[in-house]
Amino acid sequence: MSNKTLIVIGNGMVGHHFLEQFAASPAADDYNVIVFGEEKQLAYDRVHLSEYFSGSTHADLAMGTADWYTENNIDLHLHEQVAGIDREARTVTTAKGNYQYDELVLATGSYPFVPPIDGKDNDNCFVYRTLDDLDAIRACAAGAKTGVVVGGGLLGLEAANALKSLGLDAHVVEFAPRLMPVQLDEDGGAVLRNKIEELGVQVHNEKATTGIVDGEDCRLRMNFSDDDFLETDLIVFSAGIRPQDALARLCELDIGERGGIVVDNQCTTSDPHIHAIGECALWNKQIFGLVAPGYTMARTLSAVLNGDGEAAFTGADMSTKLKLLGVDVGSIGDAHANTPGARNIRFNDEKAGHYRRMVVSEDGKKVLGAILVGDNSHYDTLLQYALNGIDLPENPESLILPESQGGAPTLGPDALPDTAQICSCHNVSKGDICCSIDAGATDLGAVKGETKASSGCGGCAALLKNVVDSELEKRGVEVSKDICEHFPYSRQDLFNIVKVNGIRTFRTLIEQHGSGHGCDICKPAVGSILATCWNEHILATDHVPLQDTNDTFMANMQKNGTYSIVPRVPGGEITPDKLIVLGEVAKEYNLYTKITGGQRVDLFGATLSELPEIWEKLIAAGFETGHAYGKSLRTVKSCVGNTWCRYGVQDSTGMAIFLEDRYKGLRAPHKVKMGVSGCTRECAEAQSKDIGVIATENGWNLYVCGNGGMRPRHADLFATDLDDEQLIKTIDRVLMFYVRTADRLQRTSVWMENMEGGLDYLKEVVLENSLGIGEELEQHMADLVGTYQCEWKTAVEDPEKRKRFREFVNAPEKKDPVQVWTTERDQRRPLLETDAEPA
Amino acid sequence: MRTTSQWDIVCTVDDLVPESGIAVWTPEGPVAIFYIPHRLPALFAISHTDPFSGANVLARGITGDLKGEPVVASPLYKQHFNLVTGQCLEDDSVKVRTYRVLLDGKAVRLEVSKAKTLVEAA
Ligand code: SRM
Ligand SMILES: Cc1cc2nc3c(=O)[nH]c(=O)nc-3n(C[C@H](O)[C@H](O)[C@H](O)COP(=O)(O)OP(=O)(O)OC[C@H]3O[C@@H](n4cnc5c(N)ncnc54)[C@H](O)[C@@H]3O)c2cc1C
């Protein structure tokens, strides 16, 4: 029976986590729970706030659902700020009324600090904390050109990235002489600054803003103390956070000197019935501006309210691992070597932009702290050494050296003690993971579900997987890297089986190495492997049933069952005569015509049976298939280059056409895109492609593993000043290595990110031939290039293959009745459900 | 209770594609016929209309089996349909119509209701 009332003020990350813990505990039966949240939205994942700019909605970020609150009898009041607390009467007051409590939890988080600068209240000035803030920034960014972030800390850099993603020229103004002064040292800050400026964000260090006034070229002008100024259209303040302790001050709870609600180990304030957790709480003179310590406080308080006399919050590790503007940054423990006697070991590769500093104890036996910039692959290992006090190996520097220079391989999961914390967000130790496995969890998903590990910031995902795999293997459980239920193998295993055994059909493969009949996961994957190994026509009888519909019919299916047609236009170069043919064909078949984002033309709305006829005409005019349907080379985007452009230094169009002709038809785990620019102005956007080539005075710079799309990634510089022959050779090797080793549906960007050793390793394999397979990769590519055929040409010439393109095999004249059309902007398009509304 | 039905010839064996589907037009609308040579029976027929998009495309999906049951994956949004029962595996409340189909020499016969004939409906 619930007879007491628990009120929680603040529906943020920690408040919500507390409710989850509390609702599942026995004490939940004794209390009515009321929650007040000042924001309009239900608690959401603030850590991933910036994803709101890349397409996530509140629903994606939400931590729970309104239904969850209802099911757990929690009375949720959103958009209702608590204005006061009466400790004597034990009530809280909002604009809507007074509410009685027995126990009160403050989870009010913190607010962004805005320095007292004249003009800071201008309409074009913002902070970066809530969804509402982001909405306001987005609205203001429309029509703006430049954006400045005041503050070069962790959040400031994240905000700068957000401004960049909104299309603004982004600047960071930092008072301190380096970026991220709290986490990094001077060298680390400098490396980070270089990397970030390379990405097009300008950094202004040692600038103190004295005033914000109307600008001349932009909306605003920021004046600095050194008489310098900077013009900008909008400003985001990210100069630190302050604990939101306003309510606590009003009702005279103990407050720290520099703010924060003082709590003891039980997360209880100076009033025994009032508790505080999360960023508003001050424990041992410390505020914790990270979510993991807040979650630990939430768990502690829930246990305390359940009468657990031993529950105590005893501090938290503030190590952080981040990707800021795509640059890895890590900071562990005593990063600034404040411990007496501490010694430093540094590794600095200026060319690659990798900086690592390890702080070790006086006796050289333990890791006390570390700073990493540019490459976080050593983070997990160093953190585990630091947190668990593991004894260092004899030559500790091997921990931060690249493997090629005698570095040690990363610390295996076996070396970790049971107490090692794997997930700090949910306080899950290696021991907890072992327990859940012993209690019956047999795969990663089950362990995640059981322990919640890796469902917070996600930073521990890789380590968690290693630990789970190793523990399962120890218990004799085979760790499933299986592609699906039909094959007990990964894509890479299947590739090797096919290659080594000379298997040429899916049926042979599944009979000898799998079970059942296959499915829509393994069939296309095997289809792609067979194509890489033997390059037979995809519509050969044995291969037809393996392909996704787009591959089967060599066109992309649209929502109403019709198809689009994308002929290849290598490098985007097309003669007027060919353009006319496209126009004539489109006109004849009434096809909707659009220029694609890949420098070619897409013709939409062809029915299945029209496809071969249309292709017959296109082929006669010299077109080839564009593989817009295939997991294969799409386009090589080009710029005009030195043929026309006054800045061009090489023939970028010629190179793009050459590359497109060379790699067209190559089947891969996912699609592959390339770009070639004629100079550093980069009009072809090559750095967003899987393979990017940029002309230099002396040849070509090669970039690899870029990605646009859902999760954009800048390509990495791979080799410089290559001549034509070296360029082709290098691309051959990179691509073939990708085709052979990537997982299904893995773009080059993800492939590289998951590759142990990353870019350095890929360079070793390709440029230094460390595996000795360089020539073999080139030879394999040469074989594929030599056996290319235009799939459409072969298909239209073969009556058997053409039979596949009958919509209804028994009624050739029958028109599909669901394909209904209307006209918009002078072209035909499908009638949509929404069109049914009266105009 | 079954309505009176008849077994219309809708195509021949040569029209079928092993391990895959083709579509035929019937008095009851478009029907997808799948030919899985290594199963018994080897022929399956379900509605050609994808219930999630309304488009007539199911015959163009990839066939296979999940947990031993024969299925086709819709080519548009990839839901799986059991070829025997028509049940959608991802959504309990969705089921596509199934038809009886058999091989008569080289002819493929499909059971359709007697009310209309192929000629009238076409
Ligand atoms: C037609 C086009 C849009 C347009 O009107 O311009 C297009 C259309 C489609 N894109 Fe795209 N993409 C088109 C350029 C792009 C670009 C821009 C580019 O290539 O420069 C990108 C971002 C660059 C990149 O890929 O890195 C792009 C990123 C995607 C993605 C996300 C990939 C990713 O890694 O995140 C998908 C989904 C996927 O592949 O899984 C996708 C998938 C699709 C599909 C195939 C979705 C589908 O399954 O129906 C669309 C159907 C095409 C059709 O019916 O013909 N499309 N798509 C563009 C065709 C270019 C061409 O000539 O081939
Ligand atoms: C852009 C960004 C990126 C971040 N990245 C990371 C990261 O990578 N890793 C990490 O560990 N942390 C990160 N953080 C910090 C993390 O989000 C916070 O540590 C966490 O949200 C703290 O949770 P909280 O519940 O204490 O506070 P909050 O999530 O701020 O919740 C407090 C809530 O209380 C409400 N409230 C305040 N006063 C009242 C009142 N009087 N009445 C009613 N409601 C009130 C507020 O409106 C707010 O909704 C990031 C933060 C931001 C903004």
Ligand code: SF4
């Ligand atoms: S990238 Fe260079 S050469 Fe190419 S169009 Fe732009 S400025 Fe000209």
Ligand code: FES
């Ligand atoms: S450490 Fe954040 S989810 Fe595990």
